[in-house]
Amino acid sequence: MFSFTFAPPPAVPEAETLRAEVRAFLAAELADRPAIKRAESWSGFDAAFSRKVGQRGWIGMTFPREYGGHGRSALERYVVLEEMLAAGAPVVGHWIADRQSGPSILRYGTEAQKAFFLPRIARGECFFCIGMSEPDSGSDLASVRTRAVPADGGYVVNGTKLWTSQAHESHYMILFCRTGGSPDDRQGGTSQFLVDLTLPGITIRPIHALTGEHHFNEVIFQDVLLPESALLGTLGQGWQQVTGELAYERSGPERFLSSFTLLVELVHALGPAPSERAAIALGRLGAHLVTLRRLSRSVAGMLQAGENPALQAALVKDLGALVEQEIPDIARSLIATDPPTPEIERFLAVLNYTTLHAPSFSLRGGTREILRGIIARGLGLR
Amino acid sequence: MNDASDTLLLETAERLFRDTVSPPVLAAAERGEFPHAAWAALAQAGLHRALVPEGAGGFGVPVIEALGLLRVAGRHALPLPLAETMLAGWLLSGAGLAVPDGPLSVAASPTLTLRRQGDRWNLHGAAPAVAWGRDAASLAVLADVDGQAFVALLPSGAWTAAPGQNIAREPRDAIGIDTLLPAGAVAASGIGPVQLWAAGAAMRCLMIAGALERITAMTVQYAQDRVQFGRPIGRFQAVQHNLAILASQTAAAIAAGDIAAEAVADGIRLPAIAAAKARAGEAAGVGAGIAHQVHGALGFSYEHSLHFLTKRLWAWRDEYGGEAAWSLLLGQHLAAAGADRLWAEITAI
Numbered sequence: 001m002f003s004f005t006f007a008p009p010p011a012v013p014e015a016e017t018l019r020a021e022v023r024a025f026l027a028a029e030l031a032d033r034p035a036i037k038r039a040e041s042w043s044g045f046d047a048a049f050s051r052k053v054g055q056r057g058w059i060g061m062t063f064p065r066e067y068g069g070h071g072r073s074a075l076e077r078y079v080v081l082e083e084m085l086a087a088g089a090p091v092v093g094h095w096i097a098d099r100q101s102g103p104s105i106l107r108y109g110t111e112a113q114k115a116f117f118l119p120r121i122a123r124g125e126c127f128f129c130i131g132m133s134e135p136d137s138g139s140d141l142a143s144v145r146t147r148a149v150p151a152d153g154g155y156v157v158n159g160t161k162l163w164t165s166q167a168h169e170s171h172y173m174i175l176f177c178r179t180g181g182s183p184d185d186r187q188g189g190t191s192q193f194l195v196d197l198t199l200p201g202i203t204i205r206p207i208h209a210l211t212g213e214h215h216f217n218e219v220i221f222q223d224v225l226l227p228e229s230a231l232l233g234t235l236g237q238g239w240q241q242v243t244g245e246l247a248y249e250r251s252g253p254e255r256f257l258s259s260f261t262l263l264v265e266l267v268h269a270l271g272p273a274p275s276e277r278a279a280i281a282l283g284r285l286g287a288h289l290v291t292l293r294r295l296s297r298s299v300a301g302m303l304q305a306g307e308n309p310a311l312q313a314a315l316v317k318d319l320g321a322l323v324e325q326e327i328p329d330i331a332r333s334l335i336a337t338d339p340p341t342p343e344i345e346r347f348l349a350v351l352n353y354t355t356l357h358a359p360s361f362s363l364r365g366g367t368r369e370i371l372r373g374i375i376a377r378g379l380g381l382r
Numbered sequence: 383m384n385d386a387s388d389t390l391l392l393e394t395a396e397r398l399f400r401d402t403v404s405p406p407v408l409a410a411a412e413r414g415e416f417p418h419a420a421w422a423a424l425a426q427a428g429l430h431r432a433l434v435p436e437g438a439g440g441f442g443v444p445v446i447e448a449l450g451l452l453r454v455a456g457r458h459a460l461p462l463p464l465a466e467t468m469l470a471g472w473l474l475s476g477a478g479l480a481v482p483d484g485p486l487s488v489a490a491s492p493t494l495t496l497r498r499q500g501d502r503w504n505l506h507g508a509a510p511a512v513a514w515g516r517d518a519a520s521l522a523v524l525a526d527v528d529g530q531a532f533v534a535l536l537p538s539g540a541w542t543a544a545p546g547q548n549i550a551r552e553p554r555d556a557i558g559i560d561t562l563l564p565a566g567a568v569a570a571s572g573i574g575p576v577q578l579w580a581a582g583a584a585m586r587c588l589m590i591a592g593a594l595e596r597i598t599a600m601t602v603q604y605a606q607d608r609v610q611f612g613r614p615i616g617r618f619q620a621v622q623h624n625l626a627i628l629a630s631q632t633a634a635a636i637a638a639g640d641i642a643a644e645a646v647a648d649g650i651r652l653p654a655i656a657a658a659k660a661r662a663g664e665a666a667g668v669g670a671g672i673a674h675q676v677h678g679a680l681g682f683s684y685e686h687s688l689h690f691l692t693k694r695l696w697a698w699r700d701e702y703g704g705e706a707a708w709s710l711l712l713g714q715h716l717a718a719a720g721a722d723r724l725w726a727e728i729t730a731i
């Protein structure tokens with residue numbers, strides 16, 4: 001029989017002091033940030049902001065001090081993340097490096113890689129993107145075709161990565177690609193590389209989202225020579241490494257706070273004494289967020305304890321995306337937008353922004369169907 | 383299904399309920415037979431006094447652990463007033479009154495009036511849907527005296543109970559009271575009616591979490607056993623995804639139960655209990671629906687025991703306030719705090 005372990009998140013009294021510090025920092029830094037920019041949530045980019053966050057010691061918080069980290073707990077880091085998201089801070093520059101690339105380097109990297117990358121990441125100066133998806137490999141990640149072939153002095157890479165968020169603003173990519181393996185062993189024979197995006201042979205082309213915005217890209221590798229030292233971890237162990245990375249990717253507060261700015265604007269538009277119908281709808285969303293936050297913090301605690309909560313992470317992401325996607329639908333049903341006062345205009349702008357982005361919430365980081373498959377496997381059904 | 387955090391007390395409860403609560407016992411309870419043997423075993427283990435402080439005759443079990451018993455009870459559809467006995471004990475000990483033995487229940491209603499009459503008290507009025515009103519050995523009644531809450535302890539025979547039941551056929555009786563009580567049976571309450579209601583709601587959250595855990599286990603098992611089209615139905619992706627939803631609702635209810643228990647331990651934090659009951663209630667409905675869908679017609683039969691759990695989920699989500707009532711409270715709280723404090727309020731829960 002399966003068991004559900006969602007251990008209560010450990011108490012971290014020191015995190016509350018930290019929370020106050022982060023709130024004060026954000027109140028000052030973001031005082032002039034308009035709601036429509038806050039709504040970008042963790043896709044907002046601002047390199048200068050990322051550096052300031054690094055200076056405060058809030059990137060790479062859990063990395064060891066010897067690598068420029070701060071030796072803090074996963075739950076302290078969690079406090080910083082959720083405060084940043086709730087405030088609508090432009091975090092995407094350092095987000096991926098802090099969340100998964102850095103921890104992967106810490107776990108699998110050589111001494112030289114750790115010494116080179118981690119301090120830069122922690123200073124908020126070294127941004128990473130994720131090179132997993134390809135034109136013909138989305139959910140079926142193991143089918144990737146981009147290939148690195150051993151050559152004099154390293155590896156030569158050919159292939160195309162797609163939907164690579166922030167590649168155009170990033171310094172490095174963790175590339176997941178084929179290095180061997182037979183067709184019947186799809187997962188074997190894959191590896192990960194730390195790719196300097198300025199290398200010759202790499203072309204980054206914008207892909208515009210349905211909003212017209214440029215967040216993601218196509219990244220083409222044409223006879224790109226990677227040095228020996230670019231290999232991350234063990235040759236042929238790419239699949240194990242990449243699936244470990246996904247537990248970090250799936251359980252954080254960004255999995256239920258993507259629409260939070262809209263909720264703030266909704267409360268604003270409703271005023272202090274909303275109708276009973278509106279209060280019920282708002283309270284229900286509040287109940288969902290409170291519960292998700294508890295589950296998500298519980299997963300952070302499990303990660304900290306060295307467990308592998310892949311099932312729990314999938315549960316959090318699946319539940320989180322549902323709520324993130326419900327928020328715009330519920331918000332629009334509660335506010336009469338006529339007459340369009342300035343307040344209502346502001347609400348509408350954030351509503352429209354969130355409505356347009358909502359479809360991606362159950363795609364990026366593993367689709368709803370893939371997550372449910374993972375949960376079903378966790379239940380012993382597959 | 384034991385959680386890593388399950389302690390000896392909870393393991394004892396798990397074993398005890400497994401041994402004493404069977405489908406025939408549940409069916410008999412639906413016919414109105416009080417399961418005396420199960421109660422005797424529970425009382426012998428002292429589970430009913432888990433929430434009573436050490437000074438008042440309890441064992442000093444931490445509040446969160448004591449409430450955890452109700453999640454275990456939920457897993458077994460325990461047909462006994464464990465929550466009510468715990469609630470009554472909490473209310474009585476909070477007022478400095480002795481906690482009697484036997485199954486207890488609680489009544490609180492604005493129509494109950496408590497008045498001094500010489501050196502005694504007259505308690506008069508009615509209360510609807512009192513759980514196990516007909517079976518309780520004593521009743522703890524919360525009543526208002528000039529704007530202050532008082533607790534009265536009623537011995538058996540001091541009230542009448544007109545049998546009623548909830549959707550799960552658990553006894554929910556209309557009681558009538560017109561009695562004179564000695565001075566020592568009445569005391570000022572440390573707990574007001576709203577707090578009592580919230581504590582009851584918190585208890586239902588834990589019971590819902592337990593019942594959902596159990597139906598998830600049962601439903602996953604059934605999907606592995608039942609074969610159609612030459613394979614277990616759990617091999618079909620549509621069924622797998624429904625089970626994934628059931629599991630995630632169960633996870634949410636477990637989290638809600640934990641939030642509720644902590645909120646009681648901290649002295650009844652209302653917004654937290656509101657969030658927990660609203661969320662657990664929603665999970666109950668979604669989860670019960672999926673469990674039935676996967677069980678097919680068999681789960682719709684009386685003979686299969688799924689309904690003992692799903693009917694309780696439908697009952698418990700409404701008792702002590704349904705999703706609408708608690709969402710309203712939380713929503714009004716958040717709106718009054720305002721947009722700029724929304725996040726601070728959420729993290730404070």
Ligand SMILES: Cc1cc2nc3c(=O)[nH]c(=O)nc-3n(C[C@H](O)[C@H](O)[C@H](O)COP(=O)(O)OP(=O)(O)OC[C@H]3O[C@@H](n4cnc5c(N)ncnc54)[C@H](O)[C@@H]3O)c2cc1C
Nearest residue numbers: 130131132133138139163164165360363364365367369370
């Ligand atoms: C905003 C955004 C940012 C992204 N950023 C990055 C990034 O930085 N780096 C990166 O590598 N990728 C990124 N992605 C890509 C993302 O990882 C993929 O979109 C995702 O893995 C799904 O792949 P796909 O889009 O090719 O859809 P497909 O895999 O083709 O799926 C299409 C549909 O079929 C369903 N489906 C597929 N297989 C199954 C199955 N076995 N059972 C049931 N249903 C199935 C899917 O659930 C989905 O509904 C991003 C995507 C978005 C939307």
